[in-house]
Amino acid sequence: MxxxxxxxxxxxxxxxxxxxxxxxxxxxxxxxxxxxxxxxxxxxxxxxxxxxxxxxxxxxxxxxxxxxxxxxxxxxxxxxxxxxxxxxxxxxxxxxxxxxxxxxxxxxxxxxxxxxxxxPYAVAPDRVKNGSDQSYKVFTPFSRAWAAHGWRDPAGALPDDARWRHLKDTVDLPDVALPDGIELPTAGEAAANEAWHAFLDKVTDYDDARDKPGVEGTSRMSHHLKYGEIHPRTILADLAGRQGAGATTYRQEIAWREFYADVLFQRPDTARDYLRPEFAKMQYDAPGADFEAWQEGRTGYPIVDAGMRQLRATGWMHNRVRMITASFLVKDLHVEWQHGARHFLQWLVDGDLASNNHGWQWTAGSGTDASPFFRVFNPTSQGRKFDPSAAYVRQWVPELADVDDPHEPSSADRKATGYPEPVVDHKAERQEALDRYQQIKA
The missing domain is CATH 3.40.50.620 (HUPs)
Incomplete structure (x- = not known):
C-alpha cells in the first residue's frame, strides 16, 4: 500500500x-x-x-x-x-x-x-479534565492535572529503510524578501536540537535568568516548537529526573503552552473575541499616531521601544518585554488587545495563535488567570527591575547607550540624541485606565 x-x-x-x-x-x-x-x-x-x-x-x-x-x-x-x-x-x-x-x-x-x-502537544487538548469531566479554566490546577496525566515516551527516529514516493509536478519554495536588517534564527530540526541541548546545559539558571532581557537566559525554543522542528515530548523527556527551580519552571512553561491550546480548543471564538465578554464593553481608543509610535518603537519609554525594535529586527521579543509592551498598549494607550495581537503575529517568527492571543488577553485582564486589569505595569520601573544594567535598552535603543540613565533619559539627553519625549504621561494614563475599568464594574 x-x-x-x-x-x-x-x-x-x-x-x-x-x-x-x-x-x-x-x-x-x-x-x-x-x-x-x-x-x-x-x-x-x-x-x-x-x-x-x-x-x-x-x-x-x-x-x-x-x-x-x-x-x-x-x-x-x-x-x-x-x-x-x-x-x-x-x-x-x-x-x-x-x-x-x-x-x-x-x-x-x-x-x-x-x-x-x-x-503538536505532549498532552493533546481536551485530554485533561477535572473531577466533573470539565476542562480547566485556571492554569494552576490544569498544570497539576497535566503533569499527573503524563505523556508517552518520544517515538523512534526515521528508519534507515524508509521508502519514498515522489510527485512529478511540485512548486518551488517561494523566496521571501525580508525588510532590510532583519535576521531570523536558523531553521530546521538540526538547529532545534542544537539549540535545545545548548540550553539544557544552562537550565539550572533558567528560573532566575528568564525574566532578564539583557542576558541570554531563555531557551529561544518557541519558534522550533511552533513548527514542530522538535516535539515537547523530547524536551520533557530530557528534563525528566532533573530537579531544581530551573527545570521545574521550564516544565511549567511547556504546560502554559498546552493550557492555552486547550483553552482555544474549548473556546475557538477567543482567538479574536474576549474570553470574559464584559471587557468588550470598556471604552477603548481607536489606533492612531500613538499606536504607530508603539509599533515602530518610538514611544519615548525605553524598555517599550527596545522590545518593539527587537521584534522588528529579529522576529522575536523577550517574554517579559512582551508583557510590558502589551500592558503599555492596552492600559497606557487604551487600545484593544486585538490590535496588538495582530501586530505581534505579523512580526513574530514564533507567532502561535493560542499562546499569542491568550497571552494578550492575560495582560488585558480578560483571559484565564488574568492579570487583574488594575495591575498596570509602570514601564520605567519594569525596565529598572528586569534590566537593571540597561544592557537590553542600550542594545536596542542605541541612541541612549551613553546617557546617564537609559531607563529615564533627561529632556536634555532626549534632545541631544533625538530620542522622543514620552507619547503619554504614564501616571495620568494609569488613572484613566482604572477609571474606565470602574465603568464596566458598575
Missing amino acids: TSVMWFRRDLRTADNPALLAALADGPTLPLFVLDPALWDPSGLPRRAYLVDSLRALRRDVPVSVLHGDPVRRVVETAQEVGATSVHVAADYGPYGRRRDEAVAEALEDAGIELVRTGS
Whole structure:
C-alpha cells in the first residue's frame, strides 16, 4: 500500500509518530501544501522561516510542495499516487480543525482514510479534565492535572529503510524578501536540537535568568516548537529526573503552552473575541499616531521601544518585554488587545495563535488567570527591575547607550540624541485606565 504523509506543524523526522505510521503503511509520499488561508495572512518573518524550515526538512525527506486549497490538493495527490491513507498529526486550532474535517470528508468520498496520529502537544487538548469531566479554566490546577496525566515516551527516529514516493509536478519554495536588517534564527530540526541541548546545559539558571532581557537566559525554543522542528515530548523527556527551580519552571512553561491550546480548543471564538465578554464593553481608543509610535518603537519609554525594535529586527521579543509592551498598549494607550495581537503575529517568527492571543488577553485582564486589569505595569520601573544594567535598552535603543540613565533619559539627553519625549504621561494614563475599568464594574 502507498500512503501520504501530510506535514503541517511537524517539520522533523525524529519523534514523529504520524510519519512512522505512514511509513508503516508502505512507500510514502511526503507532502506539504502552501495553504493560502494560512500563508496570505502570515507576516514575512513567519513565511521566510517556514520556507527555511521546509528546505531543512528536504535534506532528510523528499517533501513535495504544492500550493492551493488542501481539500483539493491533498485528495488529488493521494489519488495520483494511489494512496489508501493520508497521515497527519491532529490539528486542534480553529481553522485546522475545520480544514481537516473537510479534507477527511473529501478523502472518504474517494475511498481514502485520513489517519490522525499524535499532535503538536505532549498532552493533546481536551485530554485533561477535572473531577466533573470539565476542562480547566485556571492554569494552576490544569498544570497539576497535566503533569499527573503524563505523556508517552518520544517515538523512534526515521528508519534507515524508509521508502519514498515522489510527485512529478511540485512548486518551488517561494523566496521571501525580508525588510532590510532583519535576521531570523536558523531553521530546521538540526538547529532545534542544537539549540535545545545548548540550553539544557544552562537550565539550572533558567528560573532566575528568564525574566532578564539583557542576558541570554531563555531557551529561544518557541519558534522550533511552533513548527514542530522538535516535539515537547523530547524536551520533557530530557528534563525528566532533573530537579531544581530551573527545570521545574521550564516544565511549567511547556504546560502554559498546552493550557492555552486547550483553552482555544474549548473556546475557538477567543482567538479574536474576549474570553470574559464584559471587557468588550470598556471604552477603548481607536489606533492612531500613538499606536504607530508603539509599533515602530518610538514611544519615548525605553524598555517599550527596545522590545518593539527587537521584534522588528529579529522576529522575536523577550517574554517579559512582551508583557510590558502589551500592558503599555492596552492600559497606557487604551487600545484593544486585538490590535496588538495582530501586530505581534505579523512580526513574530514564533507567532502561535493560542499562546499569542491568550497571552494578550492575560495582560488585558480578560483571559484565564488574568492579570487583574488594575495591575498596570509602570514601564520605567519594569525596565529598572528586569534590566537593571540597561544592557537590553542600550542594545536596542542605541541612541541612549551613553546617557546617564537609559531607563529615564533627561529632556536634555532626549534632545541631544533625538530620542522622543514620552507619547503619554504614564501616571495620568494609569488613572484613566482604572477609571474606565470602574465603568464596566458598575
